Amino acid sequence: MRFLVAAACAAALPAHAQDLTAQSLATEAAAVRDKALSDPTAWRVVESLTSEVGARPVGTPAMARARDWGVATLAALGFENVHVESFTTRAWIRGEESAEVVGPWPQRLQILGLGNSAPTPKGGLTAEIVLFRTYQAMLDQPPGALKGKIAVVTQATPRTQDASSYGLIGVQRTQGPLEAAKRGAVGYLVRSISTADTRLPHTGSTAAPGIPAAALATPDAEQLERLAARGKPVTVRLDMSSSVIAAAPAWNVVGEIRGRERPEEVIVVGGHLDSWDPGTGAIDDGAGIAITTAAARIAGQAQRPRRTLRVVMWGSEEQGGSGDEYAKAHADEIARIVVAGESDLGAGRIWRAALPAGSLDHPAMSVFAATVSPLGVLMLREPPKYGGSDIAATIKAGAPFVQFSQDADRYFDLHHSADDTLDKIKPDELAQNVAVWASFLYLTANSDIDFRAAKP
Amino acid sequence: MRFLVAAACAAALPAHAQDLTAQSLATEAAAVRDKALSDPTAWRVVESLTSEVGARPVGTPAMARARDWGVATLAALGFENVHVESFTTRAWIRGEESAEVVGPWPQRLQILGLGNSAPTPKGGLTAEIVLFRTYQAMLDQPPGALKGKIAVVTQATPRTQDASSYGLIGVQRTQGPLEAAKRGAVGYLVRSISTADTRLPHTGSTAAPGIPAAALATPDAEQLERLAARGKPVTVRLDMSSSVIAAAPAWNVVGEIRGRERPEEVIVVGGHLDSWDPGTGAIDDGAGIAITTAAARIAGQAQRPRRTLRVVMWGSEEQGGSGDEYAKAHADEIARIVVAGESDLGAGRIWRAALPAGSLDHPAMSVFAATVSPLGVLMLREPPKYGGSDIAATIKAGAPFVQFSQDADRYFDLHHSADDTLDKIKPDELAQNVAVWASFLYLTANSDIDFRAAKP
Numbered sequence A, B: 001m002r003f004l005v006a007a008a009c010a011a012a013l014p015a016h017a018q019d020l021t022a023q024s025l026a027t028e029a030a031a032v033r034d035k036a037l038s039d040p041t042a043w044r045v046v047e048s049l050t051s052e053v054g055a056r057p058v059g060t061p062a063m064a065r066a067r068d069w070g071v072a073t074l075a076a077l078g079f080e081n082v083h084v085e086s087f088t089t090r091a092w093i094r095g096e097e098s099a100e101v102v103g104p105w106p107q108r109l110q111i112l113g114l115g116n117s118a119p120t121p122k123g124g125l126t127a128e129i130v131l132f133r134t135y136q137a138m139l140d141q142p143p144g145a146l147k148g149k150i151a152v153v154t155q156a157t158p159r160t161q162d163a164s165s166y167g168l169i170g171v172q173r174t175q176g177p178l179e180a181a182k183r184g185a186v187g188y189l190v191r192s193i194s195t196a197d198t199r200l201p202h203t204g205s206t207a208a209p210g211i212p213a214a215a216l217a218t219p220d221a222e223q224l225e226r227l228a229a230r231g232k233p234v235t236v237r238l239d240m241s242s243s244v245i246a247a248a249p250a251w252n253v254v255g256e257i258r259g260r261e262r263p264e265e266v267i268v269v270g271g272h273l274d275s276w277d278p279g280t281g282a283i284d285d286g287a288g289i290a291i292t293t294a295a296a297r298i299a300g301q302a303q304r305p306r307r308t309l310r311v312v313m314w315g316s317e318e319q320g321g322s323g324d325e326y327a328k329a330h331a332d333e334i335a336r337i338v339v340a341g342e343s344d345l346g347a348g349r350i351w352r353a354a355l356p357a358g359s360l361d362h363p364a365m366s367v368f369a370a371t372v373s374p375l376g377v378l379m380l381r382e383p384p385k386y387g388g389s390d391i392a393a394t395i396k397a398g399a400p401f402v403q404f405s406q407d408a409d410r411y412f413d414l415h416h417s418a419d420d421t422l423d424k425i426k427p428d429e430l431a432q433n434v435a436v437w438a439s440f441l442y443l444t445a446n447s448d449i450d451f452r453a454a455k456p
Helices: A002-012 A015-038 A041-053 A061-076 A135-139 A164-169 A176-182 A218-229 A282-299 A322-329 A331-336 A363-375 A392-396 A427-445 B002-012 B015-038 B041-053 B061-076 B135-139 B164-169 B176-182 B218-229 B282-299 B322-329 B331-336 B363-375 B392-396 B427-445
Strands: A080-103 A107-109 A111-113 A125-132 A150-153 A187-191 A213-216 A235-257 A262-272 A307-314 A337-342 A350-354 A403-406 B080-103 B107-109 B111-113 B125-132 B150-153 B187-191 B213-216 B235-257 B262-272 B307-314 B337-342 B350-354 B403-406
Touching (some): A015 A282, A015 A427, A041 A061, A041 A427, A041 B218, A061 A080, A080 A111, A080 A322, A107 A218, A111 A235, A125 A135, A125 A187, A125 A218, A135 A150, A135 A176, A150 A218, A176 A187, A176 A213, A187 A218, A187 A235, A218 B041, A262 A331, A262 A427, A282 A307, A307 A322, A307 A427, A322 A331, A331 A337, A337 A392, A337 A427, A350 A363, A350 A427, A363 A427, A403 A427, B015 B363, B015 B427, B041 B061, B041 B282, B041 B427, B061 B080, B061 B282, B061 B307, B080 B322, B107 B218, B111 B235, B125 B187, B125 B218, B135 B150, B135 B176, B150 B176, B150 B218, B176 B187, B176 B213, B213 B218, B262 B282, B262 B427, B282 B307, B282 B337, B282 B427, B307 B322, B307 B427, B322 B331, B322 B392, B331 B337, B337 B392, B337 B427, B350 B363, B350 B427, B363 B427, B403 B427
Parallel strands (some): A125 A150, A150 A187, A262 A307, A262 A337, B150 B187, B187 B213, B262 B307
Antiparallel strands (some): A080 A107, A080 A235, A125 A235, A235 A307, B080 B107, B111 B213, B235 B307, B350 B403
């Protein structure tokens, strides 16, 4: 409704005053954008997090250090109401892992257990493999067909700019182990959901399958294809240990820049603070933490915004929980959330932005489109389809959301692997992200746009 | 001397006959080249070696399997006089290895021990690091300056086409541990001699330093730079085990295509059969084995050559020994070695060829230059500077040699790391190598060129 009122007000102003307001908004947004392009905050934040904390899986001491780091960082950057929202969640913790071809051509394999994987019996598990070059070929097997075998699925992940292959192929990681177990398999190996050709496997969560399940480095998946093609039975030994904490302590870390006119209206943005264990969580998702923290700071720096800007560092994205807990804790606030957004696809340039339907008709958002156009951002006419896993529950509860699509071309080379390190972030690309978010936050926090009102 | 005689003979022929001979050589060499470009032998050889044997460090059971593979492969391809030349050599065998920053920012580091490294005491070695961004900065330290410390050298390896950075920077791996120990260090970490940005360290031999010495993955070296720059003492724990076999059995595997006219004149080419342990030895040096084996076969296939083509699979290049042993075993044959060559810089395209001084004046070699020109090969006017470590002793004893320079642009992304796997070889580049070698072997084996005679 606010949108309609705003439009009515604007209509009531003389044309000259309207032009002046739009002109002034555009000038201010451009200044915010240009400041963001040269501001060092985001780089410093992600450099600090990845250097001083490093890997920070939920349930580990490193995640407690990350929480303290988050509080200290937000406070040092001048955020207000900095606090921690505690909850508990299930945490799967990796132990020692190894795999090898026992015969007929003995050699080591590079694996990384999937989150929620069962451990092997002590001393390992040795079984013949059955290799499927597509996931569907495994699904086509009847119950019992994989009895006593280690199922191997080697379908490759195509490189895509919009990350769409992750959803399509990811199912062989998330559901594959369960489907293999249903068919009698005693173990499951999947080609990493990865576009890289390195020997570093990519982990990720799977539905608790009851059997040991691990990701193969992509060259190792291809090696098993070659061995299987030789027509002799290939035997593999898996040795994997892990532990589970049923109710691990976890934390969403929050900081705000309180609004000067309508502080109860909140713009919620953030990234996730936890990471998988092999890398240092730079692109997943130190970058998202850095981008949204820096953007909010820059958007609120020249003068206090009219609405409240809130940054959330969600504390258990990889193994789930932080988004649901956030929505639960903020259930009575949903109606006052102006918009929610999460940055969680690395640090590649934003190439496309999707706003709630009709938003572009509001002057603030047409200024946004013009402000980020020189950064190479296309405005989608369709509303966003996906906001981020930590805001999914908040969106479901009724909050409007935006989706700023990052170029995912290189993301799955690195994601969930040891290669997720700071050196993979390009400072200019990181700054472009900050500029887009800062422009959006500035315009949203200093206008009266109501994203709920603008249904088509 | 043979060269002069040949030239005299050629001069004695009528001009018409000379043209015919050169024309016929050129036609035959072009046919050999073109056959090589589409011949599947090299790919099959390297696919088989890397799949069925995999990593094959000297002193391990895998190297014995590699020996058997070599004999079987040469026999299956129709080589004659296939045999094994045994010797013993010192072998360093990797055990378990790990490293971590203990404080103030605890995190794991990706390392790989250097060949000949001492093990740490059981339970590991914990010490403060002293980090040098250049190797020279460490050399500038006086004796005792590093007492009780772990020295860290993080100088980066620039990417070069001609592999020249390896020689310039490699010294921080080969000599660095010894120099650090001289200055009192109890451990040594060096940025991998690598152009990659992955978390996979690159191993390689070092002069037995008496202290534990390991390579850091390049992102980990940069991480230590960031931590050291924070100004607080950084403590690292190294835990490394290894063992040494003083006289490990080793083998050079040999096969020939015997010459039909002058079988005692031998052209010696090959690659090395052993590899480092983390990868499957595809570019280092399965490719060299495959290229030279396939080239000799193709060069000798249409009809038996006039001189003997010999392929040697040297059996202990990485830790040294096979070249010296070969020269020793063949000391009385040196004068009959027409030319020696080794392929040991991966599978990148050959972009430059160097022949013994004056060779290009011989008709066979001017045909060679013309034959490989369409493959993008430039002929150097200078004689070769380096032939390969397995032929160094043979060269020193007096054998002429050639150097066909492969494009090393990507070689040090992979070399001595887990990423040295088959998928990194591009079949068209491999075939280009075979075509160059096959053309050279054909022309040399079917002419009377004397590379010794052609001193400028």
